[in-house]
Amino acid sequence: MKVLRSTILLTLATSLFPHSLYAQQNGTSSGQSLFSTNCAACHGSDGRGGERAPSIATLRRVVSLTDADLEAVVKNGQPSVGMPPFGYLGNQKVSDVVAYLRVLQGKGTVVKVTGDPQAGRAIFYGKAACTKCHMVGGEGGFIAADLSTYGDGLSPEAVRRAIIDPDRNLEPTSKVVEVYTLTGEHISGLLRSEDNFSISLQTEDGRFHLYSKTKIASVRHTSHSIMPTDYESKLTNKELEDLVSFLITTASTPHPSEPAAKKNRRNNGGN
């Protein structure tokens, strides 16, 4: 029943906006070719980043922007990081590009979940102890990623893979780093920043450890996170499916993203 209900809800949500869906479908083929001509060279043809520009298909700070925000970025560029403006394309083409980017981001796709999200929620907060490190909707731990919007537009298979094989495709800030100081101390934590001269780690108690490299004997970057790697054996298939369903459905509940900016900055600076 519940499974069915989530599917229906998601389908309903999209059918409630036939106009925007139509507009999106209409715009995406033009958007696709515009994207490959104008954006792909830097952001990659799948939007997942290239040598010169980051992933705009997956980065949370990009995905969470409203359409109007994204259109403003496309039009005005981001001069401080070297992105040129594309305002000359005109409004229609700019919104087509954004419509196609939404497809690359997996937005607007109907994801069918087959598990029970309510049961998955109980596993998330209980048996699997995900909230030791992760947070959803302001509840949970802080050391690992906030999963409130993580599952939005992801396939159940992708979420399941991330749970049972967490060390694939790790972000640098998810990797454990071991630091040995010249005074013989050993700190193990997650990398928060590093350059040739300094390194910052965060240990699981939340404390930041900030070192000048002149005080460090050695640094070892591991290729694993602190996430348990035994969920495949610890959880049943049904439990995994429920957990996946929870992460996807909780993320697809609308998070009111704030409308975009008119970059109209006054000189006298803001009462």
Next chain:
Amino acid sequence: MPNVELHQVKPRCPKPLSFLLGIALLLQNAPAAFGQSASSANSLGDINVNQRDLLSTTLGENWPSYNGDYTGRRYSSLTQVTPENVHSLRAQWVFHSRNAGILEVTPVVVAGIMFVTGSNDAYALDAATGKVLWHHARAVTQGLIDDASGHINRGVAILGTRIYMETDNAHLLCLDARSGNLLWDVAYAPNNRNYGATSAPLVVKDKVLVGTSGGDDGVRGFVAAFDANTGKEVWRFWTIPGPGEFGSSSWPGNAYLHGGATTWMPGTYDPELNTIYWGTSNPSPDFDGSVRPGDDLYTSCVLALDPDTGKLKWYFQFSPHDLYDYDATQTPVLINAVYEGRPRKLLLEANRNGFLYLLDRTNGQFLAAKQFALMQNWAKGIDATGRPVPTGNVPTAEGTRVCPGFAGATNWYSPSYNELTHLFYFMTLEDCSVYSTRTEEFEEGKAYYSTGAKHRPDENARNYLLAYDFRKGEFVWRNPQVGTGHTWAGVMSTATGLVAFGDSAEEFEIVDGRTGAPLWHFNVGQPLHASPMSYAVNGKQYFAIAAGSDLFSFALP
């Protein structure tokens, strides 16, 4: 709740890092613990701010709130940088904000971690290197008007392991200070989309206090307090009285819903008197007084409120029936000093209307006023009760030249009171505007100035940095600023008598507080619209100030 004792805490020395860590440590799921007695922000990298940290009036390594401490003095007790060695000060790092125009933030620093905001984004930085430790991104809000559409944000408040910030559309966010994760989000200004917010919140005891912007846009101002743990609203003081309340005669019909008196800068707090001091903005509409007869309470006031209940203890109105956009949101600085032969609890404010005011903050009694604006033609003076005597120069349909102008003789940029020199330092602007008026209807989605103010092309604006001795009622020195722009940067000072500020030539500058003599400067190459602060990491003193979309940090080699 009983009054909280004011603890004098000595500056903390860096303690050796203690390491008991391994990744086997399990995390606590419990939310941040409030009110625990264990000392907090004293180990590098360990963020846990308690009441004692916030109540300290000695600013050492940490700078735990917008003005540093509750007094609003912006006075750092750090002594490493002196008039003798300040010439060696050099840039340590630059942080570039990803999502902001001009930064107006004052960073908060706790345990070597710096918290910065730009638009609706928040960042945690390693305060020694400027490296980003986390970044909380939130898109700016579309459809805002006037000041709110500039997406200005002046910074965070902190308590326990949580930070609090306002958003451009007047939400209060609670973030986990260790990760930037959003814990809760409260929209606190409903029913009029002309509200915005630009301030840093103020934590008092277990509450987070906020205000709004929109005083030129027909909103009804308030100060509101939220439970720091849950985000639940505890009280709200409306700065425009409702029908039937004291002061309501200025607000016929539903004019009270659009009367302004917004609260767009953090207040100050005296724990012994259990009182917060909060400034209010000009009335709305700005330039048309005909629709708001009388004094227009509580616009252009400082309000003394009970932080537990929001109850008004007293008020002092600097500019009754203001017609010139003379907000009174400049920092009400709290000073304990002998004045006219006896120790007093004082409140000193350099007001946008061109006068300095000295009040007894126990009861709001007016003690003295002093004109600091060189060009001033709206008041003949201030009478014995603290009330201005108008000259009759008021906005007209054709336009009237009035000084100080629209941007104020001073403004929100911080002043500083120095406990070593006993002088009060602040930046002024000498300028005039031509004020015009026309009666208009309030309309949501539009600013509510009821016409405008403009700068005459033949008028040359100039900033001055002033040093004021409030005991004698005299200016000890007055430093004219030279440059192509005019500065929107505040002032801070240190226990070695240094006064740091942003000048009119886009430079961060330090002068000798005793004499005003320039000692050091650094070209930040961008306009300064922020107030400076000082902190220390591992025994090294830093100065930080935002300029343009960047934040700069300086220290001795």
